[in-house]
Amino acid sequence: MSLYIFYISNFLLLLCLTASLMQSSKIINNKIFTRPSVIVLAYVQLISILSSFLILIYLFLISDFNFDLVYFNSHSEKPLIYKFSGVWGNHEGSMLLWILILVLFNFLFALSRRTSERFKEITVAIQSIMIFGFVAFLFFLSNPFTLNQNNFFDGIGLNPILQDPLLAIHPPVLYVGYVGFSLVFSQAITGLITKEVDQQWASIVKPWVFSAWAFLTAGIALGSFWAYYELGWGGYWFWDPVENASLMPWIAATALIHCVLILQKRNVMQSWTVILAILTFSLSLVGTFLVRSGILNSVHTFASDPGRGLFILLFIFLILAFSFSLFAFNSEKINKTSSMGLISRGTGIQVNNWLLITILTIVFLGTMYPLATDLLLNKSLTVGPKYYSTTIAPIIILFLFFMFISPRLGWTDTKLYKIIIQLRYLIITSLTITLIISLYFELFNLTEILIIFFSLLLIISSMTASINFNKQNILVRTNLGQNLAHAGFGILMMAVVSNAVYSEERIYNAKVGDNLQLKKYIFSFDKIEQIEESNYNSLKAYFQMKKDGKLVDTFTPEIRFYSNPPTITSEASILHKFFSDIYLVMNVPQDQQSISVRMHIKPFMTILWLGTLMIIIGGIISASIRIGRFDEK
Amino acid sequence: MTSLVKSRLIKFLLSLIIVLIAVLIIIFNLRDNIIYFYGPTELLKNPDKQGQIMRLGGLVSVDSVQNETDSIFYFSITDGDNEIEVKYEGILPNLFAEDKGVVVEGVYMNDGRFIANKVLAKHDENYMPPEVMETLKKSGKWQGE
Numbered sequence: 001m002s003l004y005i006f007y008i009s010n011f012l013l014l015l016c017l018t019a020s021l022m023q024s025s026k027i028i029n030n031k032i033f034t035r036p037s038v039i040v041l042a043y044v045q046l047i048s049i050l051s052s053f054l055i056l057i058y059l060f061l062i063s064d065f066n067f068d069l070v071y072f073n074s075h076s077e078k079p080l081i082y083k084f085s086g087v088w089g090n091h092e093g094s095m096l097l098w099i100l101i102l103v104l105f106n107f108l109f110a111l112s113r114r115t116s117e118r119f120k121e122i123t124v125a126i127q128s129i130m131i132f133g134f135v136a137f138l139f140f141l142s143n144p145f146t147l148n149q150n151n152f153f154d155g156i157g158l159n160p161i162l163q164d165p166l167l168a169i170h171p172p173v174l175y176v177g178y179v180g181f182s183l184v185f186s187q188a189i190t191g192l193i194t195k196e197v198d199q200q201w202a203s204i205v206k207p208w209v210f211s212a213w214a215f216l217t218a219g220i221a222l223g224s225f226w227a228y229y230e231l232g233w234g235g236y237w238f239w240d241p242v243e244n245a246s247l248m249p250w251i252a253a254t255a256l257i258h259c260v261l262i263l264q265k266r267n268v269m270q271s272w273t274v275i276l277a278i279l280t281f282s283l284s285l286v287g288t289f290l291v292r293s294g295i296l297n298s299v300h301t302f303a304s305d306p307g308r309g310l311f312i313l314l315f316i317f318l319i320l321a322f323s324f325s326l327f328a329f330n331s332e333k334i335n336k337t338s339s340m341g342l343i344s345r346g347t348g349i350q351v352n353n354w355l356l357i358t359i360l361t362i363v364f365l366g367t368m369y370p371l372a373t374d375l376l377l378n379k380s381l382t383v384g385p386k387y388y389s390t391t392i393a394p395i396i397i398l399f400l401f402f403m404f405i406s407p408r409l410g411w412t413d414t415k416l417y418k419i420i421i422q423l424r425y426l427i428i429t430s431l432t433i434t435l436i437i438s439l440y441f442e443l444f445n446l447t448e449i450l451i452i453f454f455s456l457l458l459i460i461s462s463m464t465a466s467i468n469f470n471k472q473n474i475l476v477r478t479n480l481g482q483n484l485a486h487a488g489f490g491i492l493m494m495a496v497v498s499n500a501v502y503s504e505e506r507i508y509n510a511k512v513g514d515n516l517q518l519k520k521y522i523f524s525f526d527k528i529e530q531i532e533e534s535n536y537n538s539l540k541a542y543f544q545m546k547k548d549g550k551l552v553d554t555f556t557p558e559i560r561f562y563s564n565p566p567t568i569t570s571e572a573s574i575l576h577k578f579f580s581d582i583y584l585v586m587n588v589p590q591d592q593q594s595i596s597v598r599m600h601i602k603p604f605m606t607i608l609w610l611g612t613l614m615i616i617i618g619g620i621i622s623a624s625i626r627i628g629r630f631d632e633k
Numbered sequence: 634m635t636s637l638v639k640s641r642l643i644k645f646l647l648s649l650i651i652v653l654i655a656v657l658i659i660i661f662n663l664r665d666n667i668i669y670f671y672g673p674t675e676l677l678k679n680p681d682k683q684g685q686i687m688r689l690g691g692l693v694s695v696d697s698v699q700n701e702t703d704s705i706f707y708f709s710i711t712d713g714d715n716e717i718e719v720k721y722e723g724i725l726p727n728l729f730a731e732d733k734g735v736v737v738e739g740v741y742m743n744d745g746r747f748i749a750n751k752v753l754a755k756h757d758e759n760y761m762p763p764e765v766m767e768t769l770k771k772s773g774k775w776q777g778e
Contacts, residue, residue, distance in 0.1 A: 342640040354648055358655040365659060369667075380670035380767070382688060387666035391659055507724055509704055559727065568727040588727045596704070596724040 002066040002147060005059065009052045009145040016048040016103070017135050023128035026121050038124055042110035045131060049103045053087075053096055056144055060087050065152040069093060069144045075157035077535050085168030091308075092144035094171060098288060099134050101172075101179040105208075106131060109183055115204050119190055126186040137311050157562075163535075166226045174219025174246065178284035180212025181253065181277075185323075188277035192326050197274055197334040202264035207623050209260055209277075213253045214619030220246050221612045232570040232585040234505065234600040236608070239385045242291050244367040248360060249283035255356040256280050257622075258349050266346060266411060270334045271327070272353070278323045285316050341413030348406025355399045362391050389500070393447050396493060400454035403486060404461055407479075423461070430456040443501065451497050458490035481625060485618025491611030495604040504601040509594045518599045521582070522546045523555070528595065536562045538571075541586050541595060545575070557586040557597065581605040668738065672768030673715040676741060683741050689717065689749075690736040690765040698731060710735060710747075712768045717741075721749040734765040 023041045036044075056069075060083045065071040073090045074083055088094040106127040110120065138144070187205050191197035223246065228236040237243060256276040263273050289312040341347070366383045373379045408419050420427070434453040443449060462483040508516045516523045526542040543555040558571040568588065575582045583600040670688040671679075694709040694716050704723060708731075709716040719737055729735060729752060739749035 342643060347644070350644070351647075351651075354651055358651070361655070362659050365663060369663065380688075382668045382670065383663065384666040384668050387662050390666075391662045394658070395655070507704060570727060587724045598724055 002064055005055060005064075006067075006145055006147050009055050010139070010143070012048045012052040012055075013135055013139045013143075013145075016045050016052075017132060017139065019044040019048065020128040020132040020135065024125050024132060027125035027129075029118070038110050038121055041128075042107045042124065045103045045128070046107040049096075049100050049135075052145075053100050056093060056096060057084065057087050060084065063155065065155050066147055067144075068146045068148050071148060071152050071155045073157075074155040075535075076154050078157065078163070079535060081165065081168060082163045088171050092138070092142045094175075095134070095138050095142055096144055097172060098175055098179060099131065099138060101175050102127070102131055102134065102182055105179060105183045109208075119194065119196075119204070122190040122193055123183070123186045126189050127183060130182060130186075133315060137308075137315075141308055141311060163562075164226060164230055166222055167230075170219060170222040170226060173215055173222055175288070177212050177214075177216025177219045178249065178288050180208060180215060181249065181281045181284045184209045184212065184256070184277050185281035185319075188274045189323060189326065192274060192323075192330045192334065195330055195333040197263070197270040198336070199264055199267050202260050202273075206260055206264060209253070209257055210619055210623030213250075213257050214616055214623060216246075216250050216253060217612070217619060218616045220250060221609070221616065225609065228605070229572050229574055230569070232572045234503070234572075234583050234585070234598070234602060236605070239366070239383075239388045241367050241370075244363050245287040245291050248363055248367075249280050249287050251356050251360045251363070252276060252280040252283050255353045257619075258353065262346055262349055267336060268346065269350070270336065271331045274327060274331070274334070278320070278327070282316055282320055285312070285319070341411070343409060343414050343416050345406050345409045345411055348402045348409055352399055352402045352406070355395050355402070359392055359395055359399075362388065362395075393451065397447065397450045397454060400451065400458055400490065400493065403489070404454060404458040407465065407482065407486070408461070426457065426461055426464070430460060441502070445501075448497050448501060452494055455490040455494040455497075459487045459494070462487035462490065481618045481620075481622030483618070484621065485615045488611045488614025488616075488618060491607060491614065493611075495608035495611055498604045499602060499608060502601075502603045506599045507596065508599070509596050511594045516543075516597070516599070518582075519601060520547060521552070523584075523599070525597075536560045539586075541597070543573075543584060543597075545582070555582075555584045557584045559586060559588060576606055578606050579603060670736075672712045672765075672771065673710055673717045674712055674771070675768075676717060677715050683743050686738070686740055688736055688738045688753075689719070689741070689747055690734070691716075691768055692765070693729070693731045693733060693735050695731050710737065712771070717745070717747050719747045719749050721752055723750075723752070726752055736765065 019041050022036070023038065023045065026038065059067050059070050060074055061080070063070060063074055063076045063083065065074075069090065069092050073093070074086045078086065086093075088097045106124060109127070110124050112120070115123075184205055187201070187208070188197070191201050220243075223243070224236045227238070227243075228234075256273065259269050259273040259276055262269055366387055369383060370381050373381055405419070408423065430453055433456055434449060437443065437452060438449050443452075465479070465483050504519065506516070506518050508514075510516055510525045512525055512527060514525045516525070523543045523545050526544055529540045529542070531538045531540055538558050538560045540556050540558045543557075545552045545555060553575050555573040555575070557573040560569045560571060561567075562569070570585050570587060572583055572585045574584075580601055580603040583602055584597060585600075586595050586597045668686055668688055669682075670690060671682070673689070673691055676682060676687075676689060689710055691710040691712045694711045697707075697709040697716075697718075699707045706721045706725060707718065708721075709718050719739075721737065721739075736753045737747065737749035738751040738753065739747055741747050
């Protein structure tokens with residue numbers, strides 16, 4: 001049985017290779033290869049990859065340990081959902097998922113009716129070249145369907161830290177984001193080939209680039225949310241290389257979506273938009289594969305599996321070399337000069353583009369510097385999180401200012417003082433609130449105060465712009481997606497700053513019966529229990545939280561001992577309130593009498609997630625509105 | 634000058650200034666926030682590193698873990714050749730154990746002791762921090778593949 005599956009699945013991969021090769025040949029405009037048509041081939045690509053993906057899911061669900069991948073990454077006693085998510089909890093399976101999404105985007109674009117036939121043909125051909133490359137990589141260098149000769153009775157298991165419902169959906173969402181930019185990349189290259197990067201191009205690209213961006217945002221948010229409650233450190237972002245790898249394409253993509261909008265409205269910045277499209281996709285590749293192949297975690301893992309790492313580096317290099325040489329030849333032909341006023345919305349967006357690229361550079365240097373010193377100087381080092389926060393904070397102030405002022409400016413030259421006068425009430429309101437906040441909470445750090453002030457300006461102006469009924473003022477007509485996302489970003493920034501300033505932490509060694517205090521809350525340690533679950537044993541502590549003598553809530557932090565593979569995890573117990581989270585984690589007891597328990601008060605966490613959610617919804621709205629009402633003056 | 638040229642010139646100068654300032658800030662900040670990693674032998678050879686924030690990694694020496702009070706711990710980190718005594722106040726991670734790999738972050742004091750403010754441990758008990766692996770290879774005590 002396993003042998004048949006082995007043949008069928010490998011045949012399916014080869015079928016997709018062939019179809020992709022035929023699809024790629026359509027990049028040359030000839031009359032010989034008109035059949036099979038683009039759509040038929042797209043169907044073949046989709047069905048072959050989808051079936052092999054379903055087969056892999058099936059193998060995991062029935063726990064067929066004759067397959068290496070299942071043996072190394074699954075275990076028969078694992079709950080069903082984690083057998084399922086175990087499919088992409090490893091390198092080979094996640095590659096197959098990545099390719100599936102690549103093929104899916106290819107398919108959806110092949111079906112779309114809003115483009116010319118030739119544009120579609122070339123885009124799909126370029127997309128198929130990539131599909132070909134990755135399927136070949138999968139087939140030869142990381143084949144998920146390899147058999148072993150031993151009759152293993154059971155599998156090794158999935159890392160318990162990955163056994164979490166959120167982490168089951170995090171990779172697919174993130175991948176839809178990453179891979180979505182592959183289509184935007186193909187469209188940019190097609191634009192370079194046909195020399196048509198213009199307003200029409202922008203309106204073709206817009207829904208794709210916005211949905212990819214919304215998915216990427218959601219993917220990063222899910223990962224961060226998971227880290228917050230699963231890792232048990234009380235933080236949501238650690239400036240870890242793996243996190244940075246997902247943030248870098250997001251920053252480039254954020255610049256890109258704004259450029260696509262300007263291009264659609266004003267037909268300017270053609271070259272820059274194309275460069276950003278190439279950059280975003282390259283960073284997405286770095287994001288997916290360098291994390292998966294372990295290069296970012298450590299240079300040494302790279303050496304242990306040079307084939308995979310080299311292929312990815314080679315692929316990124318080829319993409320960059322090809323796209324930039326094409327760009328060098330054709331960029332002059334896509335640029336059409338049309339002017340924008342100096343003090344205009346376009347300039348504001350351009351300035352923020354520069355600021356985004358600066359932030360990208362900061363993150364890139366911080367992430368790559370340790371890699372470079374390790375490779376070149378054989379010296380291990382880490383870049384502390386303070387580097388990121390202190391360097392990025394001042395830029396965020398400027399960034400928030402331009403985010404606030406730009407939508408208020410017209411496309412042609414606008415008088416700045418007129419705008420300021422128009423917005424005087426807004427500015428006064430924000431200033432007052434900031435003053436109250438900083439006096440009440442004794443906040444005297446200039447950077448923090450400025451971030452809060454400009455965030456407030458941005459939040460209030462975005463929100464009022466959405467509900468403005470003033471018919472005379474054309475400039476602030478409703479633009480829901482944009483305003484929601486911008487307000488969300490302001491809320492996010494305010495929450496991030498306040499959270500960093502007002503977080504509190506206490507560590508106790510507690511015995512049953514102890515009363516522990518954290519600010520105005522008293523926690524009484526009631527009991528500790530041992531619980532046996534199907535795939536782990538756990539130690540669960542019960543704390544009753546009282547405020548002014550009244551019971552508010554019961555906390556149950558937990559330590560889980562998994563056996564396949566043997567691992568220990570701490571499960572935090574969190575009370576979400578609107579203005580702050582209360583967060584309890586316990587660790588393995590040092591002796592028999594007491595346990596160590598760490599308590600955090602994390603202010604504004606709910607608001608932080610809310611801001612992020614607003615950004616995501618804003619992105620989805622912008623993706624689904626075909627002609628953005630990016631108001632004209 | 635036509636207004637187009639003028640506006641381009643201003644934009645160009647503006648972006649140049651922004652880039653320059655940004656690059657300077659980045660470089661200075663990066664230099665201030667680098668945390669180097671050392672193994673015990675390496676650290677003993679370089680007494681001039683005393684007083685700096687750094688990471689130290691190796692294996693937790695067998696029978697070296699002691700706790701003074703509930704939350705103050707003493708233990709030694711070894712690479713097989715040399716060891717350094719570490720003082721740490723806080724909660725030890727779940728996977729902290731004798732004869733297992735560990736990385737601590739803190740200050741190397743003048744008296745040769747290491748005051749750690751963070752103990753980093755990963756969640757997989759078979760995981761060996763790559764730096765620790767390298768340290769053990771350097772001292773010839775590495776027994777893995």
